[in-house]
Amino acid sequence: MNNEVKHSGRLSQMFIYTGKLFRMFVFQNDWKVFPMAAVITAIVCFVISKDMFVTMEGTTKGCFAITCICIWNGMFNSIQSVCRERPIVKREHRSGMHISSYICAHMIYQLVLCLGQAAITTAVMKFSDVRFPKTPLVTPSGITDIFLTLFLITFAADMLALLISSLVRNPTTAMTIVPFLLIFQLVFSGTMFAIGGNAAKLKDFTLSKWGITALCTQGNYNTLPMTTPWKTIKKLENVKIEDKTPIKDIIKNVEKKGSEKAFQLRCGKENYHEEYESVRSNVIDCYIRIILQTLLFAVLAIIALEFIDKDKR
Template sequence: MTEYKTKHRGRVFQTFIYLGKLFRMFLFQNDWKVLPMAAVIAGLVSFTVGKNLFKTMEGTLMGTFALSCICIWNGFFNSIQVICRERAIVKREHRSGLHMTSYVAAHMIYQAFLCILQVVITIGVCLLMKVQFPEGSLITPWPLVDFGLSLFLITYCADMLALLISAFSKTTTTAMTIMPFLLIVQLLFSGAFFSLPEEAMPLTNLTATKWGLTALCAQGDYNSKPMVSVWNNALKMKDVEVEGEKPLLTLFREIEENNMRDDILMKTGELNQNHDYDFDPKIVVKCWGWLLMWTFVYVMITVLLLEMIDLDKR
């Protein structure tokens, strides 16, 4: 009896086969729709928080938090359904010789392509809406490239986390149910925008938003900006009367007449600096390292889950 041996394609060949499939889906199955959605979200954020971004401490913190949220949102929607929607096909092809490392590698390359396009679109929309970007660079000679790399790493890290959830979930419904919970965790545990109990602060190291926001604030030279919230809150008390007089109103008038307002705002900022956001390349490299580490962890767990897909009886 003649024995027939099935010859399976190598990992590199399989990677390019699936990569071609993903790009065909991008063109013909409307996967490109994530790109205009990224433009709309960037436009809304630029309109609401772009005015004071990288101009004041408060505006920088709020704006970088919003930009991090854009990246998380884009990354999640890129891949949250891509594996679970074809789970039965993946299981069948795995039994026929599919290497899961090739399958995941194809998704990594394709998702990197999407993330790059989304970052370019986000920056382009912000530029069109006259959002001010950092003028100094820390890593490359071009500040906008530094900034874009941070946005890409945040988006890609979130993308790989969503890919992990897609590999874990049996159905798209399950994946979409888990996603809002992950979004809330990423937003609440950003480490800066919301006040957290001291015992909860170590959990912020698990989120892409914490490292993304820190990198963006450092690149925007957060500690050199004026703080305006103290001044604005004090202005609300200018009409308070003491024994029939308004001492605060008189004080504010003298400050304005002597052009001391900007000096006071800068001094207030100086007293409220956060050295985690120093204009220092070491801080940015550290943040990029954490984002790359979590990306690698998510990819490895995704591969392990898919290697055991034949054992899944759910």
């Protein structure tokens, strides 16, 4: 009887679910992710805005903190999105829903949320007087460069959370896994904690490493001054060596010539990082790696959810 009857295909199902997700945006309280992104960024910028893209240390810490915000935002966007409605997905799968359409709909919906969050984060950074790089590398402006990077990090983290949400059976389990993912991403970013040996290879599998690298590259990291050595020397100015204060003499000499900035720049030059070299190809390389991880997470989410029929009562 039904042999010749065609039902909605993957593409049309994707539009059905995309529409449903956007409709439910207001009632499901998903809108809260936008003010939350603004508040978190404002708190972080209060601390990092002065030195971000101004000094090497400030840029490293700032990029790390901003990347953390993006990963946090992305993960909390979708960590519960699938697992909280898993029985509904199972019912609909039984009625002919394609899992790929369902996940693609989530991808589109989350993409828009992430765009909004990245725009808010960028705007709050701007209002907090973060000095954005003047030389763009990918887009026509430095701000849009940073925006694009923030978006890609947020979206990739979002897809990682979507994968976890597709794998686990309930929101409690999903929320238990989040801290482990966050710690992995933050510790293995390779920025704040030195990692050597074979463990360093793990860095390549984090979003944070590529996000921070892209931001530092865009922030012209290698041309910035390094202030820590100068500050340390200043702290040592009263140290006596054989009843003399040679460090104080050096400091006086440098200040007399007005060469503190040159000293700091020289220190920065000695701290050159090849991966942060401010060239377009470096940024594009980071983008490709982040996008590949994003796609991998999405594909794995589809595969994971295809087994939903195996769920027991």
